[in-house]
Amino acid sequence: MPGAAGLTKALRLSDPLPSPGLTPFVSPLPIPMNAQQVAPFQTVGVTPSRFATQSPIYHKIIAEERLVSLHPQLPLTRIWGYRDAAVPVSTSGLGPTFITTFGVPMIMRLTNALPPDHVGFGHPFLTTHMHGAHLEQRSDGFAENIGPFRPVTAPGESYDLCYNNLDPGFSTGEPDSSDRPSTLWYHDHVLDFTAQNVYRGLVGLNLCFDQLDTGDETQGLQLPSGAFDVPICLQDRRLDALGQLVYDPLDHNGFLGDVFLVNGAVQPFLSVQGRKYRFRMLNGCNARFLNMRIVSASGAAQTYSQIATESGLMQGPLRDQTDSFMSPAQRNEIVFDFSRFAPGTVLYLENNVDQPDGRGPRGTFDNPRFTPVGTRFLKFIVGDRVADPSRVPDILRPFTLDYLAEVPAANRLQFQFSRRNGVWVINGESVDLHNPIATVRLNTPQVWTFKNNSGGWWHPIHVHLEYMHVLTRNGRTPALNERGAFCRRDIVTLGPNDEIEAFFKFRDYPGRWLIHCHTTEHEDAFMMTCFDVIA
Amino acid sequence: MSLPNKNVFFYLAATLSLLALNGCNGGHLATGKNLRSLPNYVVTDQHGNKLRFYDDVIAGHAVVLQFMYTRCDGICPAATGNLVSARRICLGQGGSDLRFISISLDPARDTPEDLTDYSRISGMDNEWILLTGKPAEIEEIRKALGAKDPDPVLDSQRSSHSAGIVLGNDKYDRWAMISGLSPGSAIARSILRILTAI
Structure with a gap:
């Protein structure tokens, strides 16, 4: 093949081609539309918790391929995105933003309208994770179909998800109102293809409000609204x-x-x-x-x-x-x-x-x-x-520090994240989501240690179902922005050789839950495991 | 001339880059496809057949690729065992069209006869394709398939070679990598989900 070798060499020299140069700061910041409530519909497989005291709200979301403008100097870009079914067309690079009022359950019907014959990166089979939510297993966007749950949705199919939006501890009479999120995001979570699908655009936000963080800067904490x-x-x-x-x-x-x-x-x-x-x-x-x-x-x-x-x-x-x-x-x-x-x-x-x-x-x-x-x-x-009624008060969300008394007697588990022969292992094992790496009892104090032995790599480790109180980083009290007594995290960053101790209590929802690296390429290359929470 | 690479878009883009460097003008189609090209070198299977890697082995197929070498006393026996187990599960669940491929990382020593012996000892069926070839070209194939480590020291050590399994569906230009250290049942689920979903 004379000539072909030369072309191959040239390809390698130019691999990867840089993106085209674009003039920055020529278009205004887009704000994705808020998701529109729809009339209640007959759900399949989900009902709000019996502990919910308010009627649920309903949304219908469609995952689709669409053309969007990333920049005025570019032709339209073909992405995958979530669209509110209440609107006929979306030109947004992000999905609609959910507005959650704490205590009000939300039901979402996700319809997969992606092209079944799609060619190129991305996998048009979806499972939707509301990242950071405290919720039932069925609605967590588990990475593959498991047991009675079939969250992985093929093109043309729909799946109903329920977000109870109840305080952790609600089922045992100990609801912890200090354990509420404020900014969640939802994204695809299908095993082996999360990176590709999220990169294609399957991302949206969920902003949460309550009587403190009201969304009204004249009420409650009076944060800018x-x-x-x-x-x-x-x-x-x-x-x-x-x-x-x-x-x-x-x-x-x-x-x-x-x-x-x-x-x-x-x-x-x-x-x-x-x-x-x-x-x-x-x-x-x-x-x-x-x-x-x-x-x-x-x-x-x-x-x-x-x-x-x-x-x-x-x-x-x-x-x-x-x-x-x-x-x-x-x-x-x-x-x-x-x-x-x-x-x-x-x-x-x-x-x-x-x-x-x-x-x-x-x-x-x-x-x-x-x-x-x-x-x-x-x-x-x-x-x-301009006039500004908003403020940033000295106390935002008062925390209970009851967990500190539970640390000494907590059940202790360790998770070591390593790299072996170019693949990821956790506690020496490669992933099998049909075999949990650990089983813990509902409502029992847990102190988990996450250790990064992977040789110079960084890993943001995400645990589903509950937030963590970080206790120590490399044996020392962590900085305030990750100290458990001051804030919570749903991802803890493991730099090279870092070791983190964190307190958990898995409440309300027995089931199977994921632990994984949120560098999504690592996650897809099986840097993921699961644990069971049993009653 | 048969193209050595599969990705037409990438060819066009790179060709036009070269043309642009030479002062030529042109336009091309962008498909938003993968930034990936696969070499098309001539490789040899366990029967001694000469095959073009892309045209004859990959093109149009749903493929499962692993890297091994017959004298490996590290992870290969376990990883190959997992994949053989996965293959059996796939065959029982509609995965008969899947093409399982093992590529030797010791092509200077691994002859077709060695590969045939390895196939028999490992319990691979007759449809399984084992490949060897020129070392530099196999090395390029390995890197193109992403079975590499960014640490050049680790990448150069055959004993630390990748245990990754590359899954590809050429018809849909869909690719992923999973771990060959997982149990065969978990590997089979990923294979079936990705490669036979459509």
């Missing part, structure tokens, strides 16, 4: 010259893109008023770790208050912060006050983690390396100063 409560879904992508998604399904180390999206748009801008804003940041990247800062045009970092992790409001705000480090799937919520800046000031939301590949950032969790110049995701243009 309405138009001043802004979801920020951060994603990286790689595009070809015609704006289509590019992905290598045989690179299992972790995808890093070179195009940066917020809420489905490439490097948009947001015109803000001179007042406080709440930004709910989600690291929606497959494998990229983020350290988000808000900087001036000259790169000077500006301060903000962190108010929440992925597991809801913290006990109190962490004021005067400049850095929000987030593993894939983690959420950090901040309140930023633009009233400090003169009208016309320009600021940027940027990431400065120095990460060469999917293994993780350079450095360690305690001392990650940062790039001297950040990558700008979003531009803020400050407007006039």
Whole structure:
């Protein structure tokens, strides 16, 4: 084949082709639409808990292939996305945003309208996980069909899911109202293909409110609300010259893109008023770790208050912060006050983690390396100063610290995450979701140790069903933004050789639950296991 | 000329990049397909047949690929055992069209006769394809299939070779990798879910 070898060589030199250059900050930040309630329908296989005191609300969501504009200089991009069945067409890069009122159950019918004959990366069989929710096994989006549950939905099929939105402990008369989420996200979770399907766009948000975090800045905690409560879904992508998604399904180390999206748009801008804003940041990247800062045009970092992790409001705000480090799937919520800046000031939301590949950032969790110049995701243009009734009170969500008394007698388990012969093993075993790695009793205190022995790789470890109180990181008390007495996490970041101790209590819902790395390429290459909770 | 790579889009994109470098103009179609190309080198199966890796082994098929070598005293016996077990489960559940392929990582020593012996000892059926070939070309095939480690030291050690199983459905250009260290039943579920779902 004369000539062919030369072409192959040229291909390798140009592999991967960089994404096309795009002018940043030319389109406004999209805000995904709120999901629309529909009339109650006859559900299949789900009913709200008998402990629910309020009637459920109903939604219908369709997973579909559609064309969206990521940037005005690109042709339309073919993605997979969730669409609210109440609207005929969606042009959003994200699914509709659910608005959850705590205590009100939500029923969602997910219809898979993806093309059955799809060619290319992605697998049109879906199981939908409401990441961070405390819920029954049937509705958790288990990664494969198991037992009586058939959550994996083929094209043309529908599946009903129920989110009770009840406080953990509700079934034993000990509901813990301090254990409520504020920003959840839903995404596909099908075994072996989560990375590809999430990368194609099967992502949406769920914002949770209650009598404290009211969504009304004149009531309750008075956090910035309405138009001043802004979801920020951060994603990286790689595009070809015609704006289509590019992905290598045989690179299992972790995808890093070179195009940066917020809420489905490439490097948009947001015109803000001179007042406080709440930004709910989600690291929606497959494998990229983020350290988000808000900087001036000259790169000077500006301060903000962190108010929440992925597991809801913290006990109190962490004021005067400049850095929000987030593993894939983690959420950090901040309140930023633009009233400090003169009208016309320009600021940027940027990431400065120095990460060469999917293994993780350079450095360690305690001392990650940062790039001297950040990558700008979003531009803020400050407007006039306006009246601002919102506040950031010193106490956000009062925590009970009862768990500390339960630590000494807790059941202890250890999970070691290792790499052997190019594949992942947990406690030396490769995954089999029909054989749980552990069985624990409902409502019993657990102290779990997560240890990273995988040789320089980073792993954000996610446990389904319950949030964790982190007790120690490498034998020391963790920083406030992951200290169990101050906040909860549903993902704990294991840097190289890190060891984390965390307290759990699995309540209300017996069943089989997942533990996995949320670098989704690692997850798909079987860095996942499961445990049973029995009554 | 038969193309050595499968991904037409990638060919077009790269070709046009080269044309652009030479001052030529052109446009091309983008399909949003995978950023992946597979070599089409001539390889040899356990019967001594010469096959083009992509055209004759992969094209149009649902495939399950593992990497092994006959003298491996590390993970190969266990990983191959898991895959043989998975194969039997698949055959009983509608997976008869699946093509199971083992690629030698010791092609300089593994002859077709060695592969035939390995096939028999491991309990592989007659449909199973075992491949050897020129070392540099097998190495390229290995890397193209993602059975590699980003740590160059680990990647160069045959004893630490990948226990990954590559699943591919060429018709749909759908690819994934799972662990060959999992039990055969778990491997079979992934294979059947991915490769026979459509």
